[in-house]
Amino acid sequence: MKFFKRPEWRRPHWALALLIAASTLLPAHAAVQPLDHIVAVVNDEVITRQELVKRYGEIVRNLSRQNTPLPPREVLEKQLLERMVTELALQQHARSTGVRVDPTQVERALQRIAAQNKLDMAGLQAALEKDGQSLDSMRNTIRNELLIARARERDVDNRISVSDAEIEGYLQTQAQQGVETEYNFAHILVTVPENASPEQIQARRDRAEDILAQLARGVDFAQLSASHSDAPNALQGGAFGWRASGKMPALFADALKPLQPGQIAPLLKSSNGFHILKLNDKRGLDVALNVTQTHARHILIKTNELTSESDARNRLLQLKERIDNGVKFDELARLHSEDASASKGGDLGWINPGDTVPDFEKAMNALQPGEVSAPIQSPFGWHLIQVLERREQDVTQERQKLLAxxxxxERKAEEAFQDWVRQIRDSAYVELRPLD
Structure with missing residues (x-):
C-alpha cells in the first residue's frame, strides 16, 4: 500500500480555532454563565449546558474571524447541540467497537499544530489560554477527532473498492466531456431520516425551500449554513473548496455544470436528504504531467495497545543496525514488516509525488538511491525507508487512471460516510432537553 492521504471525517474545528493571531472577544452576553444542567442525553452519556456554552464561544470566534454573519443565538445553539449529539454518538461507536488512540499520537498532533503556528508548546499553551482554551481541552478535542477518523477509516474508507471497469467508464466520460472541470462550491444539507414518512419528507423539503427563498432574498449563504445545514462542515459555512467534478456525486456535478459563479442550483434530492449548492468559481483541470518518480521499499511497524511508539522505533533501530551490517533489506521486510508489501520485500514500486502522506514523502525525498532512512513516523506507524532508484517519467496516462x-x-466514500453517520445517529438513544 502507498500510504495515500485519507480524508478526515470532517474538517477539524480545532485547526480553525488555532488561528489565534486573529483572536476575537465574545459578545458581552455570551460571557454570562448560566447554571449548569443537562441539555442532551446520548445513550449513557450527557451533554451539559456549560459544554454547549463553551462550544458556542469557540464557534462564534471562528465565524467572526471568517466575517460570517452570526445567526440568532438560539438558532446557532440548537444547530450546535445537534452537531455535538452526532459527534458524541460517533465517538461512542468508535470506543465501543475497539478504536483506541495512543496518547503519544495526540501529543504529536499538538506539536504539529504548535509548529504550524511557529510556537513551542509553552507558546501554544499561552496562546490557547489567551483565547479562553487550554491544552487539556485541546488534547480532548484532538483525541475525539482521531477516534472518529479511525472509525471512519475502518468502517467506511477501507470497504470501498473501485473496479477497472469503473475506471475505464470514468475516463471515457471525461474524454467525451473534454477537459475536466474543478468547482469551488458551498453546500447546505437538510437530512431526511431513514424510513421517513411522507409527512416528514415534505417537512424537510419545506425547510430546504425556505432556505432557498432566504438565499434569493440575499441572506448570506454561510450564515444559513451555520443556522440550518446538517452537513459536517455547516459551521464552516458549508465550504467544500476546490473539488474536481469526478470527485463529487454525479448529482452535484450535473447541477454545478450549467451554473456561473455566484449562482445557486435548484433544490436537489438524494437518499441523504435535500441539497443546496452555490458555485463560487470553476476552472479547467489539466492532468498532463511529467514527474520525478521514486522506486522505494520500506518496513512498517504499527503502534497499538501492545506496541508503544518507543517500542516500534527501537525495533526499527535494531533492524537498521542489521541492515548496516550487511543483512538484506528485503529479507528483513518479509520477516518483520506489518504492511501488505511485506511479501514483496517491502517494495512499493514507483511512487509519484503526492502519493504518500507528507511525513513519509519528506523522508523518502531526502534519501539518495541505496540509502536507508532512520526510523520515521507517519500516521500509519514507524517506517524504515530505502530508495532504490529515481527516474523522470511522463505519467499523464498513468496519472489519469490514478486520479480516476x-x-x-472519494465519491463513494463520501456517500457511504454520510449514510454511516446517519445510521449511527438514528440508532442512538437521544433525549434533547430545554436549553434554559
Missing amino acids: RQAIR
Missing part, C-alpha cells in the same frame, strides 16, 4: 481511481473512491 481516487476520484471514484
Whole structure:
C-alpha cells in the first residue's frame, strides 16, 4: 500500500480555532454563565449546558474571524447541540467497537499544530489560554477527532473498492466531456431520516425551500449554513473548496455544470436528504504531467495497545543496525514488516509525488538511491525507508487512471460516510432537553 492521504471525517474545528493571531472577544452576553444542567442525553452519556456554552464561544470566534454573519443565538445553539449529539454518538461507536488512540499520537498532533503556528508548546499553551482554551481541552478535542477518523477509516474508507471497469467508464466520460472541470462550491444539507414518512419528507423539503427563498432574498449563504445545514462542515459555512467534478456525486456535478459563479442550483434530492449548492468559481483541470518518480521499499511497524511508539522505533533501530551490517533489506521486510508489501520485500514500486502522506514523502525525498532512512513516523506507524532508484517519467496516462481511481473512491466514500453517520445517529438513544 502507498500510504495515500485519507480524508478526515470532517474538517477539524480545532485547526480553525488555532488561528489565534486573529483572536476575537465574545459578545458581552455570551460571557454570562448560566447554571449548569443537562441539555442532551446520548445513550449513557450527557451533554451539559456549560459544554454547549463553551462550544458556542469557540464557534462564534471562528465565524467572526471568517466575517460570517452570526445567526440568532438560539438558532446557532440548537444547530450546535445537534452537531455535538452526532459527534458524541460517533465517538461512542468508535470506543465501543475497539478504536483506541495512543496518547503519544495526540501529543504529536499538538506539536504539529504548535509548529504550524511557529510556537513551542509553552507558546501554544499561552496562546490557547489567551483565547479562553487550554491544552487539556485541546488534547480532548484532538483525541475525539482521531477516534472518529479511525472509525471512519475502518468502517467506511477501507470497504470501498473501485473496479477497472469503473475506471475505464470514468475516463471515457471525461474524454467525451473534454477537459475536466474543478468547482469551488458551498453546500447546505437538510437530512431526511431513514424510513421517513411522507409527512416528514415534505417537512424537510419545506425547510430546504425556505432556505432557498432566504438565499434569493440575499441572506448570506454561510450564515444559513451555520443556522440550518446538517452537513459536517455547516459551521464552516458549508465550504467544500476546490473539488474536481469526478470527485463529487454525479448529482452535484450535473447541477454545478450549467451554473456561473455566484449562482445557486435548484433544490436537489438524494437518499441523504435535500441539497443546496452555490458555485463560487470553476476552472479547467489539466492532468498532463511529467514527474520525478521514486522506486522505494520500506518496513512498517504499527503502534497499538501492545506496541508503544518507543517500542516500534527501537525495533526499527535494531533492524537498521542489521541492515548496516550487511543483512538484506528485503529479507528483513518479509520477516518483520506489518504492511501488505511485506511479501514483496517491502517494495512499493514507483511512487509519484503526492502519493504518500507528507511525513513519509519528506523522508523518502531526502534519501539518495541505496540509502536507508532512520526510523520515521507517519500516521500509519514507524517506517524504515530505502530508495532504490529515481527516474523522470511522463505519467499523464498513468496519472489519469490514478486520479480516476481516487476520484471514484472519494465519491463513494463520501456517500457511504454520510449514510454511516446517519445510521449511527438514528440508532442512538437521544433525549434533547430545554436549553434554559
